[in-house]
Amino acid sequence: MKMFIQGQPADAQGADTIRVANPATGEIVDSVPKGGREDAKRAIDAASDAFKVWSEKPALERSRTLLKISETVRANVEDLGRTLTLEQGKPLGEAKSEINSFANTCEYYAGLIGRERGAQTPFSTGEGFFIVTKRPLGVVGAILPWNFPVSLMGWKVAPGLAAGDTFVVKPASTTPITDIKVASLMVKAGLPPGAVNVVTGPGGVVGEELLDNPKIAKIAFTGETGTGKRIMEGSSKSIKRLTLELGGSDPMIVCDDADLALAVEGAAWGRFRNCGQSCTSVKRLFLFDSIADEFIRAFVEKVKTIRVGNGLDASTHMGPVHTAEQRGKVEKMVEDAENRGAKDIVKGGRPTDKALQQGTFYAPAVLGGVDYDAMMAKEECFGPALPIFRVKDLEEALERANDTPYGLGSSVWTKDVEKAYHAAERIQAGTTWVNSPPIARAEVPFGGFKQSGFGRELGIEGLDHYYETKSIQFLEYGKGKKWAFPIN
Ligand code: NDP
Numbered sequence: 001m002k003m004f005i006q007g008q009p010a011d012a013q014g015a016d017t018i019r020v021a022n023p024a025t026g027e028i029v030d031s032v033p034k035g036g037r038e039d040a041k042r043a044i045d046a047a048s049d050a051f052k053v054w055s056e057k058p059a060l061e062r063s064r065t066l067l068k069i070s071e072t073v074r075a076n077v078e079d080l081g082r083t084l085t086l087e088q089g090k091p092l093g094e095a096k097s098e099i100n101s102f103a104n105t106c107e108y109y110a111g112l113i114g115r116e117r118g119a120q121t122p123f124s125t126g127e128g129f130f131i132v133t134k135r136p137l138g139v140v141g142a143i144l145p146w147n148f149p150v151s152l153m154g155w156k157v158a159p160g161l162a163a164g165d166t167f168v169v170k171p172a173s174t175t176p177i178t179d180i181k182v183a184s185l186m187v188k189a190g191l192p193p194g195a196v197n198v199v200t201g202p203g204g205v206v207g208e209e210l211l212d213n214p215k216i217a218k219i220a221f222t223g224e225t226g227t228g229k230r231i232m233e234g235s236s237k238s239i240k241r242l243t244l245e246l247g248g249s250d251p252m253i254v255c256d257d258a259d260l261a262l263a264v265e266g267a268a269w270g271r272f273r274n275c276g277q278s279c280t281s282v283k284r285l286f287l288f289d290s291i292a293d294e295f296i297r298a299f300v301e302k303v304k305t306i307r308v309g310n311g312l313d314a315s316t317h318m319g320p321v322h323t324a325e326q327r328g329k330v331e332k333m334v335e336d337a338e339n340r341g342a343k344d345i346v347k348g349g350r351p352t353d354k355a356l357q358q359g360t361f362y363a364p365a366v367l368g369g370v371d372y373d374a375m376m377a378k379e380e381c382f383g384p385a386l387p388i389f390r391v392k393d394l395e396e397a398l399e400r401a402n403d404t405p406y407g408l409g410s411s412v413w414t415k416d417v418e419k420a421y422h423a424a425e426r427i428q429a430g431t432t433w434v435n436s437p438p439i440a441r442a443e444v445p446f447g448g449f450k451q452s453g454f455g456r457e458l459g460i461e462g463l464d465h466y467y468e469t470k471s472i473q474f475l476e477y478g479k480g481k482k483w484a485f486p487i488n
Contacts, residue, residue, distance in 0.1 A: 001030045001176075003039065003200050004183045006046040007193020012039045018173050018200060023089035023320040024310040024359040030087075032176045035201030040168065040209035043197035047139040047166040048215050050194030055136045055164035059114035062162055065190045066110035070103040072189040073182060084150060084178045085311040089319040089360075090274050092311055101442075102154035102182065105458070108442035109162035112463055128475040134467035136164030137241060138217035141210030143203070143231070145223045146172035146322055147277045147382075149179050152245075155446075155457040156220040157186075157196055163466035166195045168216070170207050172223075174323060176200045203227070214238045218466070221245070222279070225380075225406075225451050243455030243465050246448060247380040248408030249283045250438065251401035253423060254295060255394060256288040258413035262435065264298045266413065267386070270437035272306055272318050272364055276384035277326070279452075280409035280431070280438035283381050285388045286397040292390045296345060296368070303346045303364050309356065320359040321383050327360045330383030333376040337387060340371040348385055372400070380406065394423060402428045407449030409438045430456075 002009035012033035019031045033039070054062070073080065081096035088095070122129045142156040149171055157167050171179040176198070183198045199206050210216050211234030218241035221231045225246040235242050252270060254263045270282030287295050309316035321327040327350075334348065348365025362384055370377055370387035377387060391397040401410060411433040412423040424432040430447045433439070440446050445459035455465050 001032050001180055003033055003035055003043075004180050004196075004198040005039075005043045005194075006197065007187045009184075010039075010042075012036060012201070018176070020087050020174065020177055022086050022359075023322050024312075024361075026358040030177055032180070032200040035199045035206050037205060037209040039201065040170075040199050040206045041213065043168045043199045044139060044210075044213050044215050046194035046197055047168050050192050051136075051138055051166045053192050054161070054166055054195045057164070062164065063110040063113050066106045066158065066162060068189040069186050069191065070106035070110070072185050073099060073106070074103045076181075076185060080150070080178055080181055082312070083181060084175075085319070087175050087177050088146060088149065089322055090311050091316045091319050092314070094274060095311065098148060098151045101151045102158075105151070105154040105158040105442045109158040109463065112460065113162045123473075127479040128473065130471055130473045133470045133472060134163070134464075135470050137466060137468055138165060139215055140165050140167050140218045140220055140466070141216045142167055142169045143207050143210065143219065143221045143223065144169065144171045144179065146175040147274060147279070149175040150182060151440075152222045153179055153182065155222075155462070159457070159463045160220070160466040161191070161195065163463060165218075165466050167197065168210060169196065169198045170203070170210060171198060171200065173200065173202060207231075208234065211235055211240075212237065216240060218242065220457075220465075225453075228453060241465070243447075243457060244453035245279065245446075245455075245457060246408075246451065246453040247382075247406060248279045248281075248429075248448065248452050249380050249404045249406040250280050250409040250411070250429070251284045251286055251397075251427070252282040252411045253286045253394070253397045253401060253413065254288065254291065255412070255414035255416070255419060256290045257415050257419075258291070259415065259435070260291060260295055260298060263413040264295065264302050266411070266435075266437040267299060268302050268306070270411070271386045272303075272384050273437075275318050275321055275362075276386075277322060277382050278438065280440070281382075282386065282411070282437070284377065284401070285386055286391050286400060287388060288397075289390050289392055292388075296388065299366070300346055303366055306364050308351055308361055308363050310359070318364070318384065320361045322360070324360050326383060327362050330362055330381065330385055333374075333379070333381050334365055334367070334385050337367050337370050337374040337376050340374050342367040342370045342374065342387070345388065372403070378404070394419060398423060398426050402426075405451040408447075408452035409433070411436065411438065
């Protein structure tokens, strides 16, 4: 598969390629060009030219194009979903729902633009008034991770295109194919060539060109906190606008009055969807002591029903961990917790099933008695292993929940609305779900507190991050005397 520049499949200048492997089988799905700085520059120039055209289109036309994109992507959900499963590993049902979520995001922003209301505001001195307008930013560099390659591309390109911006997308090197297919469908749906380009290649080369190039006005990044720090540093050279969506270590708090059956389902969904590789996966489970035994009994039964397998197999509930390196990190964290005295409530690990030996599978692990200094309590555990902590009450749960440098998602499970409100106000995280697993919705702003990043994606706030704010001041005729020079 080639890159996608100026509305066309494109080779890189160099002949090197990146091989994209299926995490379920180890087989090569396809290869993409190993692009370099020159290729990134070519795409940036294409996006810069396209900006002149796209930013001048009336909002209604941008809105119609986004709707057409949404329709086209939905019509291709079978092929795109399958491609996503092959390169990422997630079960086909999850992959298709990710493709549809891209379409939803386009529809949402298509509906927002062209319908804004504004106001003119008088100066406090009575000399005139001002209006505040919004201007598109220019070319945006979107740098994507491998866990949700398509929906996270949508979180960036949909609001950005709605605002009038254009894009150079740098997908993760292990999941570039579906993004290239989506970009090509966008142009088929009527997007001007060059408005969305996809350049494949190492983050340290293609990504760095996006950071260095003065024609890039903003970087929209989702990925690890460590990479986010580098992005911040690199963007400072030309003071680029930035949105950083970074890692999380989300707490789930189950109170003594919670609907336990619902919470058990929520914990399984929250931890094991996408093989535990979501930024807002449930990564630390806090149970009130009084319900802990009952919850754990039901949860163990639930976890034992999870079928691990190839995402293309209709009976699979959970696919492989995305790479061997990623699985190694999960194994290291589980081992570290066990060495510090944690007990296996459900013993996870590499499945023994012969059919799964070529893939990077890891069966769900649930651990109890985990030390608060263990790696999985302190850092982001990006895979299907869940530490359970017992707490005596909500205050202890909140104190523990906040004891992390992250602050992305969180959830509280209770039937008491006052308790839910109290917890939501005190958890230091961008989102608190009440009696729900972490589900992102196009209309709800999403982002982190603390080291989980800054800026917001989705919602009206997400659109605002793709504009510059421009103020225009008007003086009423005849009132200019107040600023006559010299000042006295
Ligand atoms: P990485 O940070 O490793 O990579 C993300 C992207 O950054 C990739 O495209 C990568 O390219 C690129 N990159 C790497 N180095 C540089 C650089 N120096 N300059 C510019 N770009 C660079 O994250 P992962 O792909 O491993 O994704 C998993 C992480 O993302 C998890 O920590 C997870 O929590 C977080 N995440 C956060 C979300 C949120 O909304 N807060 C949502 C989803 C994930 P390449 O692949 O070529 O290395």
